[in-house]
Amino acid sequence: MNAPQHDPSSVGPVVAQKARFDTPLKLRSGAELPSYELAYETYGTLNAARSNAVLVCHALNASHHVAGFYQNEPENVGWWDNLVGPGKPLDPRRFFIVGSNYIGSCFGSTGPASINPKTGKPWGADFPVVTVEDWVEAQARLADHLGIERFAAVIGGSLGAMQALQWTLSYPERVRHAIVIAAAAKLTPQNIAFNEVARQAIMTDPDFHGGHYYEKGVVPTRGLRIARMIGHITYISGEAMAEKFGRVLRRGQPGFDFDVDFEVESYLRYQGDKFSSYFDANTYLRITKALDYFDPAADYGGDLTAALARAKAAFLLVSFKSDWRFTPARSREMVKALLDNRRIVSYLEIDAPGGHDAFLLEDERYHAGLRSYLANIDL
């Protein structure tokens, strides 16, 4: 037997899979998706007791490609590869790990760029507005498909964490542990405001064509670019930006023009350009709406304790002090509501500098906490 050609702490080469569901999916909006596909990846093996499955939910611009790499694209490494792999906190030698994409995505699952069976053309603007609740419904069918009755854990950061939390509400019996990282139980008006500006940038781009740009052969890259730049400012803490870029001038002195002066401008333009080259505008609009709408307490008069009463899982929540998008205070609200319900709750507040993006970064204390929590899950 040969040694693996790759880093032994990597899950190695992986293959994305797709599951197709032909039973219509009723959405929270009242609309119905006649059928859908979900893209997913798995790492490790489902044990005989089917008790070791962990669902990883992704955030805004990530996908089901959580760990490892594609054989023909060795540079395309999964977004949470620092967490998932042999010897890493989420270890495929112990867990059967499922990375699931969500409906509405532009990374392989049924979404706005998919063909609308009614018209034979891309859905475009007619693709329904999907919610976190809808994503959990769609993923529950994926779990059925994979023979997973109950997850050992559902884990995610940011929007992925909202899915993990929603799993405990939609399917209390199917989640033993929920790991909710860098999240909030609902967006603040300021969070919504940033999303709305991003949406307006996209929707007012002349290449948007009311969402039916696929058939025009154009892409609203200008709007996507601005949307991503706005997003990036909220993902990084002001302190981290100051540390990373300072007021360093790219040309050594002010240019007195509108080319790049400060390093931070160059960084934002680069991020915007890159994102607009691969992300779908209709998907971006829908993801931000899913974020805005997520508010499990809304049906309980704003009472989060009442809203979380039906959760049965044990919880680990993690927040980062430098995260100004979803501050630690937002995590503490959830911790409090869960404790009010006498749930088993662990909570880590990490003094990491990375801002909201810290959930994606390697930090010894953060990873040690996840490692410890995951190791203590009985299978």
Added chain:
Amino acid sequence: MNAPQHDPSSVGPVVAQKARFDTPLKLRSGAELPSYELAYETYGTLNAARSNAVLVCHALNASHHVAGFYQNEPENVGWWDNLVGPGKPLDPRRFFIVGSNYIGSCFGSTGPASINPKTGKPWGADFPVVTVEDWVEAQARLADHLGIERFAAVIGGSLGAMQALQWTLSYPERVRHAIVIAAAAKLTPQNIAFNEVARQAIMTDPDFHGGHYYEKGVVPTRGLRIARMIGHITYISGEAMAEKFGRVLRRGQPGFDFDVDFEVESYLRYQGDKFSSYFDANTYLRITKALDYFDPAADYGGDLTAALARAKAAFLLVSFKSDWRFTPARSREMVKALLDNRRIVSYLEIDAPGGHDAFLLEDERYHAGLRSYLANIDL
């Protein structure tokens, strides 16, 4: 004698004036403005000793119209009317108050929409990038024109406060008191990042035409709209947004579309639409650059104490706890640097909820502080 027809605490009907300067103005960039006009207003009377003049410097989207109203536009009330008027903290019965516009503005002073004498066409993209230092130079000539050798005080908030601070550095002998409100001695990379996204929104609007849109008969309103929406988020505190808008749904329930769902979206769209109907895009680009470049300590290796050593004025600084654009910590940096230089410094840190915009709002503690400080200025 008839009683005034207006509120006696208003300066009443005012008339905007213009001063023309035909001596070329050398700019910080090295460019030269062959001639320029400055729009201004005055309230009160310059006393015989010429010792009671107060210069009011304005911020991003305001103008020389500081107080009172225009006879034919009674609704067009000055932007700082709550501060300036008989019986108000800055009282025209005692002070000769000058509201000065700046070069590059779109409110009457020479700016990008003005005619370039060399081409006979609007300057457009060819209008130079102007700085806070340049504005002070231009205003110093206005002071000469008005016969003001020395200001009793120069006052401003935000970008206006940067002008007030720069006055004490460019003309230490011409400023007795500087009132620097809601300001910072330089922008953080995060501040610059927000400005850069706004600029990119404007410059990538197809109606921008590289800054030469006047001759095309179009206006990059889409970009201006996004720029203003981004700005507004930074002017208001997250708490104030939460208090003002909450998560109230305009249609009572989620629309599952991209029309206005939350009140805060409606507010932002309204602000963006309004702004884009009157503000000039080339001016916006230049104002944000002036903000980005302002950094008096840059020539002193970042040493603010050294940079402020030449200031001779007495200072009042004011900050607002809810201001996350220029936090109180940024004001304290200036207070410290001035105290290091043994300047006379008063400092007020007001626990007002309005965010950065608090400097424009009426707040009893804030106004009482200004009233007290201004009343104590010997004339």
